[in-house]
Amino acid sequence: MFWSVIQANRRKTLLLIVLMGFFLILTGAVIGMSFAGGRLLEGGLAGAGIAALVWAALLLLSLYASDEVLLEVSRAREVSRETYPQLFNVVEEMVIAGSLPAVPRVYVVGDPAPNAFALGKSPEKSHLCVTAGLLALCGRDELQGVVAHELGHIMNRDVLYLTVAASMLGSLLLLSDFFLRMFKYSAIRFTARSRKAGPAAGVLILLSLLLAVLGPVLARIFYFSLSRRREYLADATSARLTRYPEGLASALEKIGSYPGAHSAAPAVTSPFYLVNPGRQGLAGGAFATHPPLASRIRVLRAMTQGAGYMEYLKAYLTATHGRATLIAREDLRDADRVEIRPPSGGAPAPSTSDVRRRAGEIIRAINDFIFITCPCGMKLKLPPEFAGKQVTCPRCKREHEAKKPDAGSFSGALRTQAAMDRDVPGPTRGQDVRYEPGKWQNFSCARCGHPYEISPSFGGSRLTCSSCGSIIRFAPGPRAITS
């Protein structure tokens, strides 16, 4: 645990709250004065009072409701264990590895671009979101690396600071926008009033205009100058928890070279993500909220001696020209040697078209699509409007009733990724049948059960099942086996 980082994030959060209060009340007072004509004190006090109320409301909102708001903004859907067992398994493994007090709630965002983020002020109550694209793209070890990185943000209280900062930034932008409108509106009467109020009002209006213009700029600079160190530290936590730095490195590499269009995540939420959801690529810009992916990958790949914090720091120093202060000395005191574990065997990397298809499947599932596997092998994917209606299979004309899936379940459509691949019907996947030439043989299609008989003169190598359309391949062999 990076205790010094946790302390620093708590301190920064407190400081930010106090500073924002100060700034808001000051702005409120200035606005109040500039609209009060001659009675400066009353106007200023009223403005400050209103601003204080706004501040208190914002504070309550950012501390107690921001998670729900941000989840809503990101269109994240909470999923249950049955929907994606591997994701839940990986999350629980990392909770054990990090000795977290509670398992975070798990969400999937219906976005084909691979990304992830975490929300929550403390490890006791947190939320973990991954996009459908990430689930489709990543293997087990990669998913584990990403999940551990996000849990690292929660453990280091980065999310606490970010959440408060995001709500404050949002409020600043909203307020200055409102302020500018007010000013534009009152500018019509500006000439008439300035004669009565004297030069003071003019100065104040100028000042308030300046604040209104500078406010968002300041907020943005502050927001985007957020320490990029936090990403390196979360990577270090990920390596330490998974004991397998290559997992995250390979996930980041895949995400960096993801060819599709990138997500339309709202700009305010961009610092929350695993990788910057806007501009992509392996390099980073001056205003980037994240360090360049390439150097994060380089550091992780340079960890050959172990998976502990000390090893991460060493790798960081060799791979980048960074400073040794990345990890505070007091946090390294308890750092023990952690050996890198061997990779867990898993399915080979899916092809790009496979990734697209899987992502689409997951997005449909979280949007309550109804999946029906027809006995003929056809898989029907129906939008939620079809719930309760009768549908006809386009291939074999069987009648089906579209049953509404249970709440929070993917109606069994998504199990493990490997099982998903198996379920894919149609001509893309085939079945192999062995036969002995020169003999009569019987077999039935493995998908729909349609019976066939091979005559002794049969010499073909392929057959499209006349009943379900799946491809049956033939190979000469000792006996007929239906797969």
Add this chain to the structure above:
Amino acid sequence: MSTGTMVLLALLILLAALFLFGAAAYNSLVSLRNGIRNAWSQIDVQLKRRHDLVPNLVEAVKGYAAHEKGTLDAVTQARSKAAGARSLADISKAETELTGVLGRFMAVMESYPELKADGSFLALQEELASTENRISFARQAYNDQVLFLNNKVQMFPSNIVAGMFAFRREGYFELEDKTQRDPVKVNLG
């Protein structure tokens, strides 16, 4: 204020400081010990999970690879031995064996393409992989906690408080398949 009261006051402040330090050290020792117990119960839960998983796995495989009877029997035996172990040393030994046997079992099953297309086997395989991971992460977490406690128990000044309340060093939980472990390469350059 006379010198007497001054000395008395100074003594009182010293005592209070000592008491506060003692209380803090005691509390951190207790929370570490609870952390260790918690980590151990986590290991225990995961080991039980694995014991429950093994019969299902064997059952799922039987239909496809009945002639691998030797491997299946070895898994079943190692499982019942592990489930029966009581002392820490016995558990450690039996579970290490089970890990090794299961590893070999999964390697053998790799050569059955029909199995890899079986949904229930794949689900069990994922559960087994996850359980193995959980055991190993829980072990790491447990050993981390033990390291922290042992440091506190041995280091001055918290060792005084530890001695007063009989906090002892705890043993590490070893669960390694020694044959699979690569020699650690140390680069001194």
